[in-house]
Structures are given as structure tokens and as C-alpha cells.
Amino acid sequence: MATSNTGASGALLPGDTFATAEAAWHRGETEAARAMCERLVAANPDDANALHLAGLLELGRDRSAARALISRALAVRESPLFLVSLALTCQSAAERSIAIRALGRAIELRPDFPIALNNLGHLYGEQGDAAQASRLFERAIELAPDHAGIHFNYGAMLLNAGEPARAEAVLRRTVEIAPTHANAWNNLAKALLAMNRNTEARVVLEHARLLAPDSVEVLTNLGCVLWGAGHIDEAKSTLERALELDPHRVSAWNNLGNVFMSRGRIDEARAAFSRAIELKPDFADAHINLGNAMSKSGSIEASIACYRRAMACDPANIGANSNLLFALMFAADDAHAVRAEAEKFSARHEAALLAASAHVHHANAPEPDRPLRIGYVSPDFRNHCQSLFTTPLLRHHDHTAFEVVCYALSAQRDDVTERLMKHADIWRDVREFDDARLAQQIRDDRIDILVDLTMHMGGARRLVFARRPAPVQVAWLAYPGTTGSPSIGWRLTDPWLDPVDMPHVDDQYTERSLRLPDAFWCYDALAPELDPGALPVLSAHSAGHITFGCLNNPCKLTDATLALWSGVFAALPHARLILMAPPGSARERLETRLAAHGIDAARVRFVGFQLREDYLRTYHQIDIALDTFPANGHTTSLDAFWMGVPVPTRYGRSAVSRAGLCLLANLGLSELAAQSDVDYVAIVIALARDLPRLAALRAGLRERMQGSPLMDGARFARNIEAAYRSMWTAWCEDARFKRSPGED
Known part of the structure; x- marks a missing residue:
């Protein structure tokens, strides 16, 4: 038995009783209680109560000693209370079976012991047996309906078991019993977050912060919610406060990194994420x-x-x-x-959901010619590049034949959102719907064709589509690729991205490809008042030097891209280059990589991520835009054309590497598309040396754009609608074929 540092052992002192020792413990007088227990046990080695209390007093500093003392107490008297305490000494996973046996025995001796039921429920929850844990917790609550701790533990178990809806109900009862229980409020917020109810979660966390201003967990969760709601400065200060209180809080470092990302401070974001990984690999x-x-x-x-x-x-x-x-x-x-x-x-x-939905029945009437209800699902109905393409389609839909329902997944809402809303027959704000609820809403809306606008990009809700809430599901716009999911029956493409005569072209996709007649994209610049300006190379300050530019996402600046460009800069030693990249180490690394391909850093100027109009104005400084490979520019190339800047391209075999070819073909400029690096370099050099042609392109590209299928919204909408009708007819034929012979 551990000894007290007071040296108070041996003969009993006046007032040494178990009751006085227990009272001292409850008052927080740990050393006094420990000394009394030592004297009581020294006087009577079979004093079970004193042995038990002595064991409890050791729990905080020496669990082995605590277990030895409590085991001695049990040897004297098998008490349910002692068994519960013995279980508390078992902390490792290897010792869990000892704890379970002790608590099981306690319940055998005293079936109505709520604390034993609670603790055993907690252990079963830890080992993933949520059903058994729930039975134990519910019995404990039946015996002690106003015990906040049991409710709290039950709610935490349900939350960890992935049952946030049940957890919410239990945790709401917890805070009803104990309104100042900050951790219960925090867990309630976590349950709400798990169900995508972010607005409610923020209110709950703000309340938890009032109760516990220095709770690191509350501050960390609140910082994350504030960041998600776009309150970046408030999120930053909240997370920094959490880290001031606990510099080792891993999730706070991770959330702070996201805040820095939102501000474009990439180096600081990388440092924060790296610190989180250092703390938790x-x-x-x-x-x-x-x-x-x-x-x-x-x-x-x-x-x-x-x-x-x-x-x-x-x-x-x-x-x-x-x-x-x-x-x-x-x-x-x-x-x-x-x-x-x-x-x-x-x-x-997706496997489990796909199996469950494999034979799902859709009540949609299989009538080929009836008006159809089209559902568009996206987190990007806002000031986002996707809106440059959804705007012309939604604006020109034939609402007599197609009813448009938009499912907006994002909390972000702006003037672009407001404009898009006017083009929808039904607009649903589903940002706080979980996957199951959203899928049910789509079924309830009787959507005939559900369009996935995100695929595997940020904000994707793949498990919604895996539930097959609509009879026809199609991927479009996010990028010309594949979801890989059997739940998506179709993908839209065009003859340039996926030429029918290319061997094995459709084998690249799990979906059936339906080729639109002209192009995968239809574009609206959403900035009509900004004109292209004069050709930069003809300005006085250019000294006749051509300026190339690439404002694509830096992730497209692959070694293949830089190798492709190297021949251009070798042939044009006075040419300059404008690149988009975040400040800091990203630019330094790009300079090093460019130098390895013979492009001197002195010829390169960087710009950062900009607001749309500022970004478009950057094209006033660019004569020719350089395309990337294997992923061509998509939106960025259309923006360049809109601003009078030609974009020669190198195309390959994948659809994302053929975007430039598609755009140029629809503009009548296929001669600017190359199938090899050598041809690409030759095309770019010839164009750079032909200033009259460059000037003519500068002056006429916008008009060429406006006269092409790339900006003919009405034509594009008719093509999309014809594609939808074709998909729907195929489903109707299939549905009729599957009907039993006696059905009409």
C-alpha cells in the first residue's frame, strides 16, 4: 500500500473513522483522507471500506496500487460498489475484459445499480457494440431518469457510433437536466454538425462558450463552424485562443489551417496542417x-x-x-x-447503399413525352466558376416541358445565387440535409432526371446518388470524366472530348456517354462590361516583347506542362510569362522548376488569386495564353478567349486533355490545336511572330465567341433537353420491359 508523505501511519488518532475519512475526501482533502485510511487499515487490515476508499484515492496517481487495495476490499466483502471501482482501475484495451467482468458481476449482485449499468454501457460502446451499450444505458436511465451523467455518456456513445439523431435526443435531455453542462452542449453541437445542421450547431456552441469560455474543445468546434459559415476573422481569433490555451490541440491546428487556406495564406496553412500531423501522424x-x-x-x-x-x-x-x-x-x-x-x-x-437500392422502385410514370422534372444538385450555385455554365442553361430551359428543381448544398449565398434562383421552378436550400434526408427529398419531389454537377470535386455528395433517389441519374459539368459509380447511368460529353472513332474511348467511363452536338460547355462571362483592350505587345512599354500567360490553377503546372513550354521560351528569348500562384514558397518552387526547364525566373511575373474582374483584367497584359497538359484549361481558356487572348492547345487521349481542342473547334480555330509537343511549340511560335494575326484575334475573338455554340444558351439548352429526353425514353422502355405481363 502506498504511504502518505505526512508520515501519519500507525496508531489511530482521535476522530479516525471511515466516516471522517470519507468526509475529508468529499471536501477535497485528499492527503488527510489518505492518511486516515492508512491508519484505519493498519489498525484493521480487513476494514473493507477503508481499503476501498484508499484505492479510490490512489486512482489518480498509481492505478496498480489502487487495484491492489480495491482487490483486498473485495476479498473481504464482494460489494457491487467495490466491483465498479475495480473496473475504474482498468484503463487499457487489454484490461477491458477485466472491467466488463467486474461490472457484470456488480449488476448480478445488484441489478438496479445505475452507475454499474452506465459504466458497462460505456465499455461496450468503446468496443463498438452500440446495441448492447444502448440496452444498458436505457436501463440505467430507467432507474435514474434525472442523472445527467448517464444521459451524457449515452449521448456520447451514440455520437461515436454514428447515430447523431438518437444522440441529439439524449443530449437535449442532458442539458434539460443540467443546463450548465458545457460538454453536453458541445456534444449536442457535434450531433447537429453530423446531421449537417450547421446553423443550429453554431447557436449551441455559442451558448457552450458562454458557459465555458476557456473550453478548448468548444472553441475548436466553434472555430470550425465559423469558418464553414464564412466568418473567417472570427474563426481565426477563436481558434488562436484555443491554441493559446492548449498548443497541442490537433483539431484546432487543422481548423486554423483551413482558415489560412480561405485567406490564400498557403504557407501558413501548410505549417498548421503539418503541425497537426506532427502531433497526430x-x-x-x-x-x-x-x-x-x-x-x-x-x-x-x-x-x-x-x-x-x-x-x-x-x-x-x-x-x-x-x-x-x-x-x-x-x-x-x-x-x-x-x-x-x-x-x-x-x-x-458505396457498396452497401448500391446493393440496397439495386431494385428500388420509382413511382415516376414511364411516359416518354410527358413534362419532366429535372433536379440539379450542387454546392456551387453562387459566385463560382460553375455558375458561368449553369447560368445560360437555367436561363434558357423550356419550362413548359422541363420543370427545374435546384438543390443548393452550400451555406454560401450571394448575388449570383439570387439570379440563379429566378431561373428555377423550385429552389431547395438543403445545406443542412444529411444524405438520407436529401435522397428522400428528391424522391418526394418526384425528380425524373437527377444531375450531378460535382462528381468528385469539393462538396460532393456521392452517397446521395448511391441511394438512387431518381430513376435517371447523369453526371455533367464538374469535369469531363467518370464517377465510377453504377448509380450514375449517363454522362454528357461531346464529339471533341470523346471522338466516336477513338479506340476504347467509352471504356474510360463507367457511365454511358451521350454526346452533345457541339460542346460540353456553354459559357456566360458574367462580366460583359469589361472589354479585351489592346494587344499588349504593341504597347510602348512592352519593347516588342511578347507576353505569355497562364492563369490556371497551379496544380495544372505539371512537369509535362513546363517541358511543353520550354521549347517556346527557347525559341523566343525575350518573351515573358505571367503565372498565377500564391505568394511564398509556391512561387519559389515554381521558379526552381521553371529554371530546370530553361525558363529563367527573371522572365516570370506572378499574380495571386484574385476577384473575378481583377483576374479578367490580367488578360490585358497577356498576348497569348499557354495551355496546360494533361489537364487543359477549361473555364480559364474560355475566360481568355472572352478577353481576346488566344489559347493554343496540346491535346491527348483523356477528355480533360482535349478541352482546348473542343473549345478551339467550336470557335473555328482548330489550327491552334496540336497533337504533339513539337507541333504545339511550332504553333505557338508562329502565332507569337505573326502580330497582325494576333491583333486580329484580339479584336475579333469576343465576337467569334458570341457567335459560336459556346455562348448560344438557347441552342445549348435545346441540346441538353434533347439529351434528357433520350435518356428518359431509354428508361421508359426499360421500365416497361421490366413490368410483369399482366400490367398495363
């Missing part, structure tokens, strides 16, 4: 976010490595897997490899 979310930061820095291979590490840490993490799939398209011109990875995603994350 298997923290999957931090690896994902570090991968995102690497991507923004132009290090696509490093970002892919981060996503793979995240998947190794947490194989069930859907976000890591989706990010990997999206990143792979930028790294190599191999869509078959991307399909293989996408199919692995589906097998890993």
Missing part, C-alpha cells in the same frame, strides 16, 4: 488538407501522396478518396487508370 483530415494546400501550391504529385496517406490512415474517409480521384486527372493522361480508381471508390464506399 494518423490524422487523416490534416493529410487531406495538406494535400489541398500542396495542390494550391502547384505540387500535384505531393498532393496525391497526401491523399493516399490520408486513405491509409482512414480507409473509410470519402473525402480523401474523392480528392485523390480529382487530383489524378491532373497528373497523367490516363483516364483508364482514373476509372479503375473510381471503381475502387465505389466498391469501398
